[in-house]
Amino acid sequence: MPATPWEYSPAPETVPVTVPERTQLYVGGKFVDxxxxxxxxxxxxxxxxxxSHIAEGDAADVDAAVAAARKALKPWSRLPAQERAKYLYRxxxxxxxxxxxxxxxxxxxxxxxIKESRDVDVPLAAQHFFHHAGWCDKLRYAVPGAGDPRPxxxxxxxxxxxxxxxxxxxxxxxxLACGNTVVLKPAETxxxxxxxxxxxxxxxxxxxxxxxxxxxxxxxxxxxVEHEGIDKVAFTGSTEVGKRIAKAxxxxxxxxxxxLGGKSPNIVFADAAIDQAIEGIVQGIWFxxxxxxxAGSRLFVEESVLxxxxxxxxxxxxxxxxxxxxxxxxxxxxxxxxxxLQTIERYIAAGADEGCTVCQPGPQxxxxxxxxxxxxxxxxxxxxxVVAREEIFGPVLAVMSFRTPEEAIMRANNTPYGLAAGxxxxxxxxxxxxxxxLQAGVVWCNTYNQFDATSPFGGFKESGFxxxxxxxxxxAYLAE
Ligand code: NAP
Ligand code: MG
Numbered sequence: 001m002p003a004t005p006w007e008y009s010p011a012p013e014t015v016p017v018t019v020p021e022r023t024q025l026y027v028g029g030k031f032v033d034x035x036x037x038x039x040x041x042x043x044x045x046x047x048x049x050x051x052s053h054i055a056e057g058d059a060a061d062v063d064a065a066v067a068a069a070r071k072a073l074k075p076w077s078r079l080p081a082q083e084r085a086k087y088l089y090r091x092x093x094x095x096x097x098x099x100x101x102x103x104x105x106x107x108x109x110x111x112x113x114i115k116e117s118r119d120v121d122v123p124l125a126a127q128h129f130f131h132h133a134g135w136c137d138k139l140r141y142a143v144p145g146a147g148d149p150r151p152x153x154x155x156x157x158x159x160x161x162x163x164x165x166x167x168x169x170x171x172x173x174x175x176l177a178c179g180n181t182v183v184l185k186p187a188e189t190x191x192x193x194x195x196x197x198x199x200x201x202x203x204x205x206x207x208x209x210x211x212x213x214x215x216x217x218x219x220x221x222x223x224x225v226e227h228e229g230i231d232k233v234a235f236t237g238s239t240e241v242g243k244r245i246a247k248a249x250x251x252x253x254x255x256x257x258x259x260l261g262g263k264s265p266n267i268v269f270a271d272a273a274i275d276q277a278i279e280g281i282v283q284g285i286w287f288x289x290x291x292x293x294x295a296g297s298r299l300f301v302e303e304s305v306l307x308x309x310x311x312x313x314x315x316x317x318x319x320x321x322x323x324x325x326x327x328x329x330x331x332x333x334x335x336x337x338x339x340x341l342q343t344i345e346r347y348i349a350a351g352a353d354e355g356c357t358v359c360q361p362g363p364q365x366x367x368x369x370x371x372x373x374x375x376x377x378x379x380x381x382x383x384x385x386v387v388a389r390e391e392i393f394g395p396v397l398a399v400m401s402f403r404t405p406e407e408a409i410m411r412a413n414n415t416p417y418g419l420a421a422g423x424x425x426x427x428x429x430x431x432x433x434x435x436x437x438l439q440a441g442v443v444w445c446n447t448y449n450q451f452d453a454t455s456p457f458g459g460f461k462e463s464g465f466x467x468x469x470x471x472x473x474x475x476a477y478l479a480e
Contacts, residue, residue: 011328012327016101016104017101029202038055040053042192047369057223061216069182072210090205099122102117106165110164113325113327125168132177133177156224157233174473174476184213259464262297265415266448267424268424271425277446281309284448286375291336313377348396362375418441423445
């Protein structure tokens with residue numbers, strides 16, 4: 001099939017956002033310079049232009065932030081629950097009011113397509129605050145039999161770069177609803193929307209110290225999660241760093257929840273509606289350039305429909321637009337950082353070396369500047385291949401086949417991870433039978449990558465423990 005010509009012009013979002021030359025820390029309700037007086041650059045990965053200089057928080061800044069959170073804990077946790085709810089509600093409303101600005105900023109700083117930051121990240125971030133505003137005065141129903149709900153205390157929260165604002169909302173909303181105070185560390189490459197959220201918290205008159213945000217790299221995160229003054233750690237990031245944090249927390253008895261990596265299976269049975277499944281495969285692996293912990297990165301297709309699925313997938317990929325993330329027509333934006341692009345390229349080369357066939361259909365030339373990777377799928381993949389075992393965290397799909405439901409389940413579960421899974425079939429009974437036996441925190445049936453504040457999200461095995469969202473997500477922020 002010939003490449004589809006693009007007959008319409010680019011439609012870039014206007015950029016109503018000004019980015020300050022310097023982005024400070026947010027401690028005790030004030031924006032402050034870092035003790036170190038050091039700053040690092042955050043770049044726009046689609047242009048490589050420096051957007052802002054971000055404060056590099058060190059151990060002294062973490063000390064100050066933890067002290068501010070400790071001081072704020074008693075008054076905040078003793079506030080009548082309905083009053084706490086008003087703050088969360090106000091934050092949600094303000095996120096909605098500043099939605100366009102937040103979406104543009106998220107896309108500029110992280111590289112994701114504007115249609116995703118506009119339609120997914122920002123609305124879901126607001127939804128998490130709305131949802132948790134409703135829980136504030138109903139906590140005693142969330143953990144039945146636990147008596148009077150009490151907060152855990154000062155929470156250290158460390159988040160990754162793939163959904164910067166949304167991950168901040170996932171972490172902050174339940175913690176605040178339960179009466180905790182927080183020190184949050186955003187990822188090094190994507191601090192801008194978290195700091196814009198700090199502005200929103202200030203506008204909403206959230207009492208000083210209830211939320212503190214300390215920017216910086218891995219060392220700042222380490223100083224935070226190993227700080228003696230914290231009562232709980234909530235970490236979202238790689239399994240490798242998560243294991244290190246688990247050790248440090250175990251040594252001190254600090255409460256911990258971990259949301260880690262994944263290598264999720266997406267299983268297509270021959271009786272599935274194939275055209276819908278193709279959309280689900282696309283949504284599963286190429287949403288957010290594949291920088292998704294629960295990305296459907298291992299595709300298992302029933303052998304009899306494998307040729308049809310790969311043919312249709314290839315055809316669909318030709319219509320995916322890679323390019324300017326601020327263009328509303330863009331499907332696949334920029335890879336978040338140069339380092340991540342190099343990692344992805346190493347995996348693609350490793351797959352080719354192991355004998356996989358690498359397919360990168362798609363008509364367009366990639367922009368000259370910035371970090372780009374075409375949507376990629378690999379066939380001829382064996383379960384032992386590195387591309388079938390390790391998390392790539394990029395737009396790369398490993399395609400494999402199976403003959404029976406038993407084989408599909410066995411192969412899907414043959415991974416150290418257990419975050420999510422997709423099942424595509426017309427038969428309801430098969431959906432339930434297969435979903436029941438998949439070791440995954442979330443199983444999507446005839447859909448993929450659906451998120452909602454009411455629905456708990458979290459992993460099995462090396463994908464972590466604890467749940468975020470829904471009633472189940474509150475347990476981690478309430479004292480036992
Ligand atoms: P990462 O390297 O583990 O980083 C995550 C966060 O931890 C970042 O803020 C990072 O700071 C910080 N950090 C690094 N070293 C640390 C240390 N020793 N102590 C404390 N904090 C430390 O992960 P990433 O590469 O940014 O993110 C990708 C990973 O996150 C993938 O594995 C993905 O699957 C996972 N993830 C999981 C979920 C989930 O819900 N399960 C959601 C999203 C992403 P810097 O960024 O400044 O280095
Ligand atoms: Mg950036």
